[in-house]
Amino acid sequence: MEPAIYLDNNATTRVDPEVVAAMLPFFTEHFGNASSMHGFGTAAGAGLARARTQIQALLGAAHDHEVVFTSGGSESDTAAILSALAAYPERREIVTSAVEHPAVLSLCQYLAKQEGYRLHVIPVDERGRLDLEAYREALSERVAVVSIMWANNETGTLFPVEQLAEMAHALDIPFHTDAVQVVGKLPLKLADSAIDMLSLSGHKLHGPKGIGALYIKRGTRFRPLIRGGHQERGRRAGTENVPGIVGLGRAAELALAGLTDENTRVRALRDRLEQGLLARIDHCFVTGDVDNRLPNTANLAFEFIEGEAILLLLNREGVAASSGSACTSGSLEPSHVMRAMGIPYTAAHGATRFSLSRETTEAEIDRVVAVLPGIVERLRSLSPYWNAAEGTTKTFEPAYA
Amino acid sequence: MWNYSEKVKDHFFNPRNAGVLEQPDGVGEVGSIACGDALKLMIKVSPADSRILDARFQTFGCGSAIASSSALTEMIIGKTIDEALTVTNQDIAGYLGGLPPEKMHCSVMGAEALRAAIANYRGEALEAEDDEDGALVCKCFGITEGLLTRAIRTNALTTVETVTAYTKAGGSCATCRDKIEMVLGDVNADMVSEGLLDSARAFRYRGRGLAEAAPVTTPAPARPTAPARPAQVRPSHAAAAKPAAARPAGGALTLVRKIALIQEALEAVRPTFQRDGGDVELVDVDGDTVSVQLFGTCVDCSMSSFTLHMVQEKLSEALGRPVRVVPADDSLAA
Numbered sequence: 001m002e003p004a005i006y007l008d009n010n011a012t013t014r015v016d017p018e019v020v021a022a023m024l025p026f027f028t029e030h031f032g033n034a035s036s037m038h039g040f041g042t043a044a045g046a047g048l049a050r051a052r053t054q055i056q057a058l059l060g061a062a063h064d065h066e067v068v069f070t071s072g073g074s075e076s077d078t079a080a081i082l083s084a085l086a087a088y089p090e091r092r093e094i095v096t097s098a099v100e101h102p103a104v105l106s107l108c109q110y111l112a113k114q115e116g117y118r119l120h121v122i123p124v125d126e127r128g129r130l131d132l133e134a135y136r137e138a139l140s141e142r143v144a145v146v147s148i149m150w151a152n153n154e155t156g157t158l159f160p161v162e163q164l165a166e167m168a169h170a171l172d173i174p175f176h177t178d179a180v181q182v183v184g185k186l187p188l189k190l191a192d193s194a195i196d197m198l199s200l201s202g203h204k205l206h207g208p209k210g211i212g213a214l215y216i217k218r219g220t221r222f223r224p225l226i227r228g229g230h231q232e233r234g235r236r237a238g239t240e241n242v243p244g245i246v247g248l249g250r251a252a253e254l255a256l257a258g259l260t261d262e263n264t265r266v267r268a269l270r271d272r273l274e275q276g277l278l279a280r281i282d283h284c285f286v287t288g289d290v291d292n293r294l295p296n297t298a299n300l301a302f303e304f305i306e307g308e309a310i311l312l313l314l315n316r317e318g319v320a321a322s323s324g325s326a327c328t329s330g331s332l333e334p335s336h337v338m339r340a341m342g343i344p345y346t347a348a349h350g351a352t353r354f355s356l357s358r359e360t361t362e363a364e365i366d367r368v369v370a371v372l373p374g375i376v377e378r379l380r381s382l383s384p385y386w387n388a389a390e391g392t393t394k395t396f397e398p399a400y401a
Numbered sequence: 402m403w404n405y406s407e408k409v410k411d412h413f414f415n416p417r418n419a420g421v422l423e424q425p426d427g428v429g430e431v432g433s434i435a436c437g438d439a440l441k442l443m444i445k446v447s448p449a450d451s452r453i454l455d456a457r458f459q460t461f462g463c464g465s466a467i468a469s470s471s472a473l474t475e476m477i478i479g480k481t482i483d484e485a486l487t488v489t490n491q492d493i494a495g496y497l498g499g500l501p502p503e504k505m506h507c508s509v510m511g512a513e514a515l516r517a518a519i520a521n522y523r524g525e526a527l528e529a530e531d532d533e534d535g536a537l538v539c540k541c542f543g544i545t546e547g548l549l550t551r552a553i554r555t556n557a558l559t560t561v562e563t564v565t566a567y568t569k570a571g572g573s574c575a576t577c578r579d580k581i582e583m584v585l586g587d588v589n590a591d592m593v594s595e596g597l598l599d600s601a602r603a604f605r606y607r608g609r610g611l612a613e614a615a616p617v618t619t620p621a622p623a624r625p626t627a628p629a630r631p632a633q634v635r636p637s638h639a640a641a642a643k644p645a646a647a648r649p650a651g652g653a654l655t656l657v658r659k660i661a662l663i664q665e666a667l668e669a670v671r672p673t674f675q676r677d678g679g680d681v682e683l684v685d686v687d688g689d690t691v692s693v694q695l696f697g698t699c700v701d702c703s704m705s706s707f708t709l710h711m712v713q714e715k716l717s718e719a720l721g722r723p724v725r726v727v728p729a730d731d732s733l734a735a
């Protein structure tokens with residue numbers, strides 16, 4: 001078999017060997033506790049300080065102390081939302097979107113159900129664009145926090161979060177964004193934005209898993225999720241994961257250097273993939289806001305076939321991708337993102353995501369374009385909904401439907 | 402990624418009998434594109450001996466759905482219709498070397514498609530089939546009470562979670578959870594009274610069932626002792642078409658005469674049962690429904706539904722009209 005082609009970088013990325021190299025000394029030589037008053041502690045502390053400025057640079061943040069290290073995207077999301085609720089106890093409403101990652105959506109639904117918060121879930125249209133009118137209407141002085149993602153992990157669709165943050169600020173509502181998929185892929189300048197809090201995760205940008213950060217704009221009221229020692233200026237207790245933080249810092253530095261490549265070469269490869277597939281495969285379309293999305297993400301819905309079957313056959317060809325189909329997750333419904341966009345079931349089950357990275361090559365893309373049409377054809381020939389002779393669907397209405 | 406057995410992978414990557422069967426004698430279609438999987442099973446049946454000569458499938462669905470369909474066709478080709486009817490979803494899963502619990506519904510879909518194809522072959526209208534299958538419990542996935550009952554019995558299910566994994570019912574909006582609990586409670590209670598289920602494991606609709614408190618929620622997909630049953634006890638096309646050998650002159654039977662004929666016919670088949678260490682006894686006659694009690698090895702063997710079907714054919718023949726033969730408890734519940 002040919003070497004594996006990894007096109008699932010929105011799920012996680014390979015840790016860059018340079019990141020690993022930067023981390024290694026912090027396991028063995030500089031193993032100290034950053035809080036300690038001796039040389040071992042000093043070395044660890046220096047590692048933390050450097051990483052903080054590396055993240056600051058990637059985010060375009062005004063101050064390095066606006067960066068708080070956490071265990072990853074999910075913790076950052078949780079800390080941000082719960083902090084705002086604790087800081088504004090008299091406000092009993094939360095605004096979010098229908099296509100958030102479960103790290104935000106499940107938490108918000110839990111808060112609505114168990115804690116009695118009123119939840120505004122802003123819908124999206126068929127291209128995955130946020131309903132700005134509904135958003136405007138949901139904002140009021142009763143809202144404790146807005147949490148809306150910057151880029152969607154399934155389709156790559158970008159929300160205008162800087163504008164959304166300004167709208168929230170006009171009513172003095174704290175604004176949080178889950179930017180886990182954006183950080184490292186697009187240039188950012190948080191110093192000039194109204195965003196109060198932002199989540200990022202190391203393993204999405206060729207850094208290690210289990211490390212992330214929450215950006216908290218200077219002056220934002222913050223209530224810690226984890227109390228204890230005085231680490232992270234009391235905003236996140238617990239002895240720091242120094243090797244992880246150092247790795248995240250180095251990953252941020254490499255991502256910043258790679259931003260141009262990401263937005264030129266990687267974007268062109270993504271477009272080549274999409275156009276190649278669209279030209280060779282009927283009854284398939286790109287989901288999401290095509291003109292306004294991450295440069296690395298392509299999500300194509302193949303009608304009348306099911307995503308897990310596509311992935312299994314792709315995997316046999318050495319291609320790793322992912323799917324919004326029900327079967328791949330063990331849930332029984334296709335992804336909430338596809339459903340929120342109103343993608344018909346005939347296509348939602350066959351939605352397949354290819355997410356590229358700076359490591360992706362043209363030869364890899366061409367290989368996918370070469371093998372996928374055969375896979376789709378093969379599955380369609382098995383499908384009762386597909387009529388090969390007419391190249392379309394036929395009536396098929398089973399006993400229980 | 403799912404941990405599929407080698408057999409599942411083989412049947413997915415190299416599906417047997419995929420495609421359209423021209424001029425099929427029976428077609429069974431289950432599932433829907435909204436549900437995420439759908440299966441169309443087509444069979445060709447020899448008129449001489451009711452043997453399935455060929456079977457083909459078309460499936461929309463995941464790896465295990467395609468593998469289950471492929472395995473099903475391989476299992477039923479060469480079987481008679483009656484033999485095919487004894488194939489349960491457990492048999493399909495077993496044939497594939499097991500399926501992950503979340504994927505058991507794929508094997509249930511196969512068993513249901515087989516049932517539908519045979520009903521279609523026998524000329525039973527699908528609408529009638531649906532009515533008979535009872536009320537719709539899960540609207541999202543179109544799951545009827547009949548399907549739930551069969552899946553619960555065949556797989557000895559005792560929790561709502563496993564019912565969802567095996568049938569999908571309740572896997573979407575979950576508003577039908579109460580109805581699922583009710584069906585589960587009823588069917589488990591029946592199974593306990595039939596000696597098919599340990600009462601400690603049974604789900605109780607009223608109050609928290611012990612089974613729910615137990616830590617294990619995913620039973621091993623091993624073959625349970627409970628045999629499949631109700632799907633097979635239908636008036637058969639074959640039986641109805643047989644010449645009315647013993648039909649008495651002068652139309653309708655009196656009840657006494659009817660019972661006498663049934664007793665006579667049962668006596669004739671008893672030696673067959675006794676040879677295998679079992680027995681059969683008449684319990685009740687209600688219209689065209691005859692309830693019988695099976696004893697000994699017949700009860701637990703997976704052939705009991707087959708046995709009932711055999712009795713049904715004999716009785717239909719004796720009375721000159723199709724009758725329905727059910728195990729004794731079934732008629733009490735009805």
Ligand SMILES: Cc1ncc(COP(=O)(O)O)c(C=O)c1O
Pocket residue numbers: 010011071072073074075101103149151152153178180181201202203210212
């Ligand atoms: C948009 C988004 N938010 C949050 C997360 C969770 O991040 P983590 O895995 O670091 O907890 C992910 C990744 O899975 C994501 O894609």
